[in-house]
Amino acid sequence: MTSPLEQKKIKIAGPSVVTANRTWDGIVVYRTAAKGWSADLSEAAIVRNSDDAKALLAESVADDVGAIGPYIAPVQVGEDGKIEPGNLREQIRRTGVTIGQPVQV
Amino acid sequence: MYAYDEIDRTLVNERVSEFRDQVKRRLSGELTEDEFKILRLQNGVYLQLHAYMFRVAIPYGTLATNQLRALAHVARKYDRGYGHFTTRQNIQFNWIKLAELPDALADLAKVGIHAMQTSGNNMRNVTSDQWAGVAPGEIEDPRIWSELIRQHTTLHPEFSFLPRKFKIAITASDHDRAAIKIHDIGLRLIKNEKGETGFGVLVGGGLGRTPFIAKTIKHFVHGRDILSYIEAILRVYNQYGRRDNIYKARIKILVHELGTEKFSREVEEEWQHIRNSLLQIDDEVIEDIRSRFTYPAYEKLPHMPDELRQAAADRDFEAWRKNSVAPHKVQGYSIVTISLKPTGGPPGDATAEQMDALADLADKYSFGEIRVGHEQNLALPHVAKRDLPALWKSLDKLGLATPNVNLITDIIACPGLDYCSLANARSIPIAQELTRRFANHELANLIGRLHINISGCINACGHHHVGHIGILGVEKNGEEVYQITIGGRADESAALGNLIGPGVKFDEVADVVEDIVEAYLALRERPEELFIETVKRLGVEPFKERVYATR
Amino acid sequence: MPLVNGGKIVDDSFVKLAVDTPLPEGGDILVPAERFVSDADALLKRAGKVGVIWPNNRDIDELVPYLGKVAAVALVFPTFRDGRAYSQARLLRERYNYRGELRATGQILRDQFVFMLRAGFDSFEVKKQADAEAFMQTAKRYSVFYQPTGDGRVTALHRRMQLRHSEGVGT
Numbered sequence: 001m002t003s004p005l006e007q008k009k010i011k012i013a014g015p016s017v018v019t020a021n022r023t024w025d026g027i028v029v030y031r032t033a034a035k036g037w038s039a040d041l042s043e044a045a046i047v048r049n050s051d052d053a054k055a056l057l058a059e060s061v062a063d064d065v066g067a068i069g070p071y072i073a074p075v076q077v078g079e080d081g082k083i084e085p086g087n088l089r090e091q092i093r094r095t096g097v098t099i100g101q102p103v104q105v
Numbered sequence: 106m107y108a109y110d111e112i113d114r115t116l117v118n119e120r121v122s123e124f125r126d127q128v129k130r131r132l133s134g135e136l137t138e139d140e141f142k143i144l145r146l147q148n149g150v151y152l153q154l155h156a157y158m159f160r161v162a163i164p165y166g167t168l169a170t171n172q173l174r175a176l177a178h179v180a181r182k183y184d185r186g187y188g189h190f191t192t193r194q195n196i197q198f199n200w201i202k203l204a205e206l207p208d209a210l211a212d213l214a215k216v217g218i219h220a221m222q223t224s225g226n227n228m229r230n231v232t233s234d235q236w237a238g239v240a241p242g243e244i245e246d247p248r249i250w251s252e253l254i255r256q257h258t259t260l261h262p263e264f265s266f267l268p269r270k271f272k273i274a275i276t277a278s279d280h281d282r283a284a285i286k287i288h289d290i291g292l293r294l295i296k297n298e299k300g301e302t303g304f305g306v307l308v309g310g311g312l313g314r315t316p317f318i319a320k321t322i323k324h325f326v327h328g329r330d331i332l333s334y335i336e337a338i339l340r341v342y343n344q345y346g347r348r349d350n351i352y353k354a355r356i357k358i359l360v361h362e363l364g365t366e367k368f369s370r371e372v373e374e375e376w377q378h379i380r381n382s383l384l385q386i387d388d389e390v391i392e393d394i395r396s397r398f399t400y401p402a403y404e405k406l407p408h409m410p411d412e413l414r415q416a417a418a419d420r421d422f423e424a425w426r427k428n429s430v431a432p433h434k435v436q437g438y439s440i441v442t443i444s445l446k447p448t449g450g451p452p453g454d455a456t457a458e459q460m461d462a463l464a465d466l467a468d469k470y471s472f473g474e475i476r477v478g479h480e481q482n483l484a485l486p487h488v489a490k491r492d493l494p495a496l497w498k499s500l501d502k503l504g505l506a507t508p509n510v511n512l513i514t515d516i517i518a519c520p521g522l523d524y525c526s527l528a529n530a531r532s533i534p535i536a537q538e539l540t541r542r543f544a545n546h547e548l549a550n551l552i553g554r555l556h557i558n559i560s561g562c563i564n565a566c567g568h569h570h571v572g573h574i575g576i577l578g579v580e581k582n583g584e585e586v587y588q589i590t591i592g593g594r595a596d597e598s599a600a601l602g603n604l605i606g607p608g609v610k611f612d613e614v615a616d617v618v619e620d621i622v623e624a625y626l627a628l629r630e631r632p633e634e635l636f637i638e639t640v641k642r643l644g645v646e647p648f649k650e651r652v653y654a655t656r
Numbered sequence: 657m658p659l660v661n662g663g664k665i666v667d668d669s670f671v672k673l674a675v676d677t678p679l680p681e682g683g684d685i686l687v688p689a690e691r692f693v694s695d696a697d698a699l700l701k702r703a704g705k706v707g708v709i710w711p712n713n714r715d716i717d718e719l720v721p722y723l724g725k726v727a728a729v730a731l732v733f734p735t736f737r738d739g740r741a742y743s744q745a746r747l748l749r750e751r752y753n754y755r756g757e758l759r760a761t762g763q764i765l766r767d768q769f770v771f772m773l774r775a776g777f778d779s780f781e782v783k784k785q786a787d788a789e790a791f792m793q794t795a796k797r798y799s800v801f802y803q804p805t806g807d808g809r810v811t812a813l814h815r816r817m818q819l820r821h822s823e824g825v826g827t
Contacts, residue, residue, distance in 0.1 A: 257803055263742040383804035
């Protein structure tokens with residue numbers, strides 16, 4: 001696998017976060033400013049320019065034991081500072097499947 | 106049923122302990138994700154949107170009741186209480202934790218179930234007709250050969266790192282329920298003029314970005330030579346298959362680029378070197394495998410028992426019987442398909458409770474055996490006709506008696522963007538909406554046999570190319586858009602569908618399908634003319650006109 | 657990178673030459689295929705063993721005439737997932753009866769050892785020290801093999817026949 005850092009120049013169109021899946025159980029996590037991972041999007045570190053995005057991704061990739069497959073994902077930041085996913089895929093990753101599951105959890 | 110012996114059990118246990126070591130090394134950081142990825146894929150572990158996904162093999166679609174119960178146990182203990190049956194006789198669990206996987210595998214190994222090679226660039230689960238061994242007119246049980254090939258392709262020292270995944274399917278009936286023409290190798294079991302068993306060998310079928318229907322490269326390979334012939338195909342592919350571009354790495358591209366004739370010459374040449382080797386299978390070996398498949402001690406039963414005659418007065422029972430019950434090779438018995446396509450439900454999902462209850466019903470009514478078909482339904486292969494009414498009542502209570510087998514709501518769908526990290530668009534909600542639109546059984550019955558297949562991306566896990574109506578979800582400017590094809594089929598007359606026109610939005614898909622169906626009902630020559638036949642007779646145009654006239 | 661040969665970590669007697677490295681006077685050398693083929697006679701005449709590094713996309717037929725003369729063939733796994741050299745290895749051992757050292761080079765982890773042993777490799781340039789140290793343990797991980805290869809291990813089908821006959825169940 002090519003490292004995501006080598007794949008292409010990182011260009012972001014707006015506020016973004018780094019997201020991945022936690023290694024031991026696979027749940028969706030976001031990179032925090034404290035150099036850790038959180039399952040809560042509101043705790044994610046927000047980057048607003050390419051250099052910061054690149055740096056955040058680099059430290060995320062380096063934490064290979066913590067989480068896997070990190071990438072930059074767009075978010076929307078509301079006037080109240082509330083962070084929401086920036087596209088359908090990320091919305092689904094955050095809130096779960098859009099269909100009823102056979103067994104409610 | 107095939108019963109594992111000590112040798113098979115030992116191998117599965119050795120594989121579990123190897124994987125346990127691999128997971129341990131991964132969690133400790135000794136293995137990077139880049140290194141571990143292939144190792145986990147070789148054991149059926151993907152990373153999906155929300156979690157890891159774990160795919161377990163059900164070779165040639167045959168399950169014993171203790172095995173189905175073990176799957177229910179895994180769903181309950183390690184997952185969220187349900188599983189998803191796929192189009193290749195596998196079951197997937199969507200919420201598994203990596204750290205717990207070795208234990209789940211160990212639990213499955215106790216009943217002879219494994220996840221070896223259910224993903225990765227190796228030989229995948231060998232699939233077959235879900236009616237194998239019970240279908241009337243079948244030449245012989247293809248599962249004997251499936252098992253032989255399963256063993257030969259498990260942890261193969263030469264072919265575990267192929268250019269791309271590799272799928273083999275086998276059928277022994279005229280009507281192909283195993284979709285062999287969309288497989289890397291499709292085997293059609295036949296007899297030669299001496300009455301000896303062999304195979305017509307098809308190569309290079311597959312869907313995905315560049316769909317191809319498989320081509321016959323040899324009309325008859327004797328059964329004793331089938332392993333060496335497959336080995337020759339794989340050796341040619343392993344050496345010459347493209348590795349520079351993932352989308353061009355399947356054997357279908359090699360066959361296409363070399364041409365069928367040149368490809369089969371290469372295989373033939375390689376085969377001549379190895380056909381008279383230890384790969385040649387003598388009759389005794391085949392008999393040994395055959396001897397470990399057990400068949401029920403069928404009773405001598407009447408063709409039309411009283412129980413069935415009486416139940417015929419019940420319209421609901423009759424509706425179910427007509428599309429779920431198929432003739433069995435033994436008089437007095439039936440094959441019963443269990444629809445996993447309830448109205449409004451995700452296609453192919455079953456809860457742990459349903460699996461356990463179905464295992465009980467299989468013990469009671471089907472000699473302890475369950476089958477899994479590529480249409481994402483299950484089957485009970487040996488049900489006495491006198492038991493059909495009682496079985497139906499029990500299934501109905503479990504939500505497993507939807508009378509829609511082979512009808513428009515018997516939809517094949519991949520997990521799509523709700524689960525899958527490759528998907529561009531959702532599949533399941535489209536299927537759910539369609540099952541609601543056509544929930545009226547009279548209407549569905551009036552339409553007759555019609556297969557809708559839905560994929561959420563170009564990789565085509567939902568087999569959209571070969572759906573009578575195929576629906577492919579793509580992403581355009583951040584929106585889900587669906588391309589619709591008609592005229593595809595996956596059986597012995599396999600064909601790829603044709604696009605009817607520009608893609609439509611998520612909310613419009615069900616409307617478009619309704620338009621297509623209305624056009625068909627207006628255009629068909631007589632009620633018996635199936636949708637697929639009308640499309641073949643008239644082509645895409647009249648359907649296209651109908652759909653786009655008002656759009 | 658540790659070398660495992662005969663099941664043990666050993667010193668590598670071979671020096672790898674690039675296409676343009678000056679030829680050393682003596683000592684064992686591993687030479688790239690291209691250089692070997694263009695200068696085989698001269699290379700084989702010098703003192704010291706000569707081995708060849710054969711890429712996985714080069715036809716093995718070209719190497720066949722030299723098999724009796726080279727001391728080692730090194731096949732290449734440029735990535736873990738590229739399995740072409742498994743086929744080359746089996747062809748060398750099983751079709752062309754090559755009996756010299758057959759070395760696996762490139763991305764070699766312990767997880768490939770069993771496959772490689774079965775394909776005919778007897779020498780391994782292992783990426784990680786821990787994997788090299790775990791060689792013997794890993795090589796014994798499996799006791800059941802479904803496929804016949806040139807390594808002569810008894811296959812499951814064969815073992816079943818033996819069991820059948822010893823139990824008198826046979827035909």
